[in-house]
Amino acid sequence: MTALPFKEYVKVEGWEFVEPEEYLKAHSETLTPEFWLEVAQDLDWFVKPTRALEGDPPFYKWFTDGKLNMSYLTLDRHVKKGRKNKVALYWLGEDGTERVLTYYEYYRLVNRLAYAFQNKWGLKKGDRVAIYMPMIPELPAVMLALARLGVIFSVVFSGFSANALADRIKDSGARYLITADGYYRRGKKILLEENVRKATEMAPVESILVFERLKGVWNFREGDVSGEDFIRDVPLNTYVEPIPVESEHTLFILYTSGTTGKPKGIVHDTGGYAVLLHATLNWVFDAREDDVFWCAADVGWITGHSYIVFGPFMEGLTSVMYEGVPNWPDPGIWWSVVERYGVTIFYTSPTAIRLLMRYPDEYVEKYDLSTLRVLHSVGEPINPEAWWWYFEKVGKRRCPVGSTWWMTETGGVMISHTPGWKLVPLKPGTNGYPIPGVKAAVVKPDGSEASPGERGYLVLTRPWPGMLMTVWGDDERYIKTYWEKFPGRFYTGDYAIMDEDGYIWVLGRADEVMNVAGHRLGTYEIESAIVEHEAVSEAAVVGVPDEVKGEVPVAFVVLKEGYEPSEGLKKEIKDTVREILSPIAVPKEVVFVSKLPKTRSGKIMRRLLRAVFLGKPLGDVTTLEDEASVEEVKKAYEHLKGELG
Numbered sequence: 001m002t003a004l005p006f007k008e009y010v011k012v013e014g015w016e017f018v019e020p021e022e023y024l025k026a027h028s029e030t031l032t033p034e035f036w037l038e039v040a041q042d043l044d045w046f047v048k049p050t051r052a053l054e055g056d057p058p059f060y061k062w063f064t065d066g067k068l069n070m071s072y073l074t075l076d077r078h079v080k081k082g083r084k085n086k087v088a089l090y091w092l093g094e095d096g097t098e099r100v101l102t103y104y105e106y107y108r109l110v111n112r113l114a115y116a117f118q119n120k121w122g123l124k125k126g127d128r129v130a131i132y133m134p135m136i137p138e139l140p141a142v143m144l145a146l147a148r149l150g151v152i153f154s155v156v157f158s159g160f161s162a163n164a165l166a167d168r169i170k171d172s173g174a175r176y177l178i179t180a181d182g183y184y185r186r187g188k189k190i191l192l193e194e195n196v197r198k199a200t201e202m203a204p205v206e207s208i209l210v211f212e213r214l215k216g217v218w219n220f221r222e223g224d225v226s227g228e229d230f231i232r233d234v235p236l237n238t239y240v241e242p243i244p245v246e247s248e249h250t251l252f253i254l255y256t257s258g259t260t261g262k263p264k265g266i267v268h269d270t271g272g273y274a275v276l277l278h279a280t281l282n283w284v285f286d287a288r289e290d291d292v293f294w295c296a297a298d299v300g301w302i303t304g305h306s307y308i309v310f311g312p313f314m315e316g317l318t319s320v321m322y323e324g325v326p327n328w329p330d331p332g333i334w335w336s337v338v339e340r341y342g343v344t345i346f347y348t349s350p351t352a353i354r355l356l357m358r359y360p361d362e363y364v365e366k367y368d369l370s371t372l373r374v375l376h377s378v379g380e381p382i383n384p385e386a387w388w389w390y391f392e393k394v395g396k397r398r399c400p401v402g403s404t405w406w407m408t409e410t411g412g413v414m415i416s417h418t419p420g421w422k423l424v425p426l427k428p429g430t431n432g433y434p435i436p437g438v439k440a441a442v443v444k445p446d447g448s449e450a451s452p453g454e455r456g457y458l459v460l461t462r463p464w465p466g467m468l469m470t471v472w473g474d475d476e477r478y479i480k481t482y483w484e485k486f487p488g489r490f491y492t493g494d495y496a497i498m499d500e501d502g503y504i505w506v507l508g509r510a511d512e513v514m515n516v517a518g519h520r521l522g523t524y525e526i527e528s529a530i531v532e533h534e535a536v537s538e539a540a541v542v543g544v545p546d547e548v549k550g551e552v553p554v555a556f557v558v559l560k561e562g563y564e565p566s567e568g569l570k571k572e573i574k575d576t577v578r579e580i581l582s583p584i585a586v587p588k589e590v591v592f593v594s595k596l597p598k599t600r601s602g603k604i605m606r607r608l609l610r611a612v613f614l615g616k617p618l619g620d621v622t623t624l625e626d627e628a629s630v631e632e633v634k635k636a637y638e639h640l641k642g643e644l645g
């Protein structure tokens with residue numbers, strides 16, 4: 001690893017900076033549940049909470065006596081208080097179609113949808129619905145309409161396969177599915193019907209609601225209803241009362257990859273989550289009334305939930321949603337969107353930045369980016385080169401650039417620079433300090449704190465509003481995954497370093513989870529998909545560094561007897577992963593081996609596979625693998641090297 005710029009301080013003209021000591025002193029006064037209770041008072045609750053934190057750890061409950069409704073907070077409130085005709089969403093399709101929706105238009109659409117959900121589907125508080133929709137304006141509307149009724153939704157990323165969708169429908173117990181006919185990607189129409197049909201064969205639902213983005217491509221069958229038909233007879237001025245739910249009522253379930261087994265259904269509450277979003281929109285993004293907020297993620301991930309839909313809408317901002325990828329029809333398209341809508345706050349992934357910085361600067365220089373005010377990145381570590389490009393070419397050295405660390409489980413940003421609270425000097429690539437009310441530590445395997453500059457595990461040492469409540473249907477797994485390794489502290493699964501100033505630098509996953517272009521994938525999930533191929537006896541997947549995507553999977557495959565390695569077989573194996581999991585999970589390489597290196601207890605030595613693949617020396621074998629002797633590790637390494645040439 002190249003040295004991280006621990007001592008490189010960057011300040012931005014026009015912004016007031018504070019010294020770390022000042023930040024840390026003020027921060028130390030925020031570390032109580034009561035601090036959060038005070039922040040919570042900013043929200044428009046139906047019943048204001050008077051209690052901060054309760055529960056039976058690690059099952060924490062925030063603001064238990066408060067009642068609220070997310071649909072009310074994001075819509076009714078604005079319609080009542082002067083933002084009725086303000087633009088809530090600028091939506092731009094890849095084909096140039098544009099839709100602009102005001103808060104009032106969303107409010108009406110959401111009420112009509114809620115009415116139909118209630119009266120046509122009989123949905124009520126606590127029911128579950130699965131959503132498999134691409135980036136279209138109806139997606140936030142559906143989420144808010146369900147939230148209005150206290151119905152729990154689970155959004156499944158539209159790039160996921162039929163199997164992945166079926167698993168999530170089954171696990172969440174969803175009775176209905178809401179989808180769309182498709183979307184545009186790189187000029188092509190991507191249809192969703194085939195995946196939906198396959199998924200609902202495996203996991204039947206009572207009805208499927210289909211929004212027609214492409215029109216005329218969905219073959220409607222019995223049980224299907226189009227978005228238009230669903231609300232055709234519901235009057236424009238329909239009003240459905242937003243149901244006051246308890247603060248700890250589940251707003252949504254979002255599935256994410258773990259180290260073993262099926263993806264986990266991360267359960268988020270309503271009150272704590274809303275408070276965290278309100279707080280982070282202000283502290284991290286410095287949100288102001290006139291901001292045009294573009295989080296260039298997909299709503300199917302937590303980033304999109306929190307910072308395309310709920311966060312910006314709660315604050316009454318104008319949010320931007322763009323259907324397409326960063327480099328089609330050309331690598332200036334995103335910057336043209338910034339210019340077109342006068343985006344002021346921009347939030348994207350290091351992968352997108354690394355992709356765009358490979359093209360000539362003229363693509364970014366061609367557009368007027370002078371409206372930009374605050375820039376952040378998310379999803380993976382941002383390397384200093386990408387940070388500098390983002391800072392200089394996009395932000396023109398005028399905007400603070402941060403790398404916000406958080407995860408599906410945390411609900412919102414946890415560690416970041418805070419231009420809207422107190423801004424400490426930037427450092428290219430760091431995540432910065434925990435936000436107010438959040439405390440983090442970097443610890444050694446024995447739980448004691450690592451020294452400055454020493455790599456350790458990142459933990460969060462206090463509960464926070466917005467934290468996951470549990471894993472859907474599996475309290476045991478919740479405890480085991482997050483609270484057992486370091487009792488009393490939340491284990492993130494990440495490696496990190498704290499530098500001498502106390503800034504945190506998250507380095508990547510410490511477990512067998514990969515981060516491909518900012519998307520979390522379990523090695524186990526990919527391996528399970530590969531062994532579905534009839535020729536495969538065993539598979540091991542490791543993540544290897546990639547210049548653009550950060551990390552990509554490489555698969556080591558042992559074939560069953562009677563099968564011979566071939567290019568054709570490699571392709572079939574890749575196709576299997578694409579089919580079963582998702583195109584983003586497809587291994588960059590498939591490497592055939594005669595056996596996988598394992599420890600005595602049968603654990604695959606992944607680090608060894610990675611070393612051989614990358615042509616790296618074995619290095620210090622004593623720390624390389626647990627539970628295997630130095631001799632065994634060396635032997636396995638030599639064997640593999642021999643096999644791979």
Ligand code: PRX
Binds near residue numbers: 256409431515
């Ligand atoms: O490894 C960390 C990485 O992304 C993981 C969480 O993935 P997910 O739940 O999909 O949520 C991504 C978006 C919030 C973390 O465990 N990660 C996220 N943000 C950063 C990061 N790594 C380094 N720097 C970041 N800013």
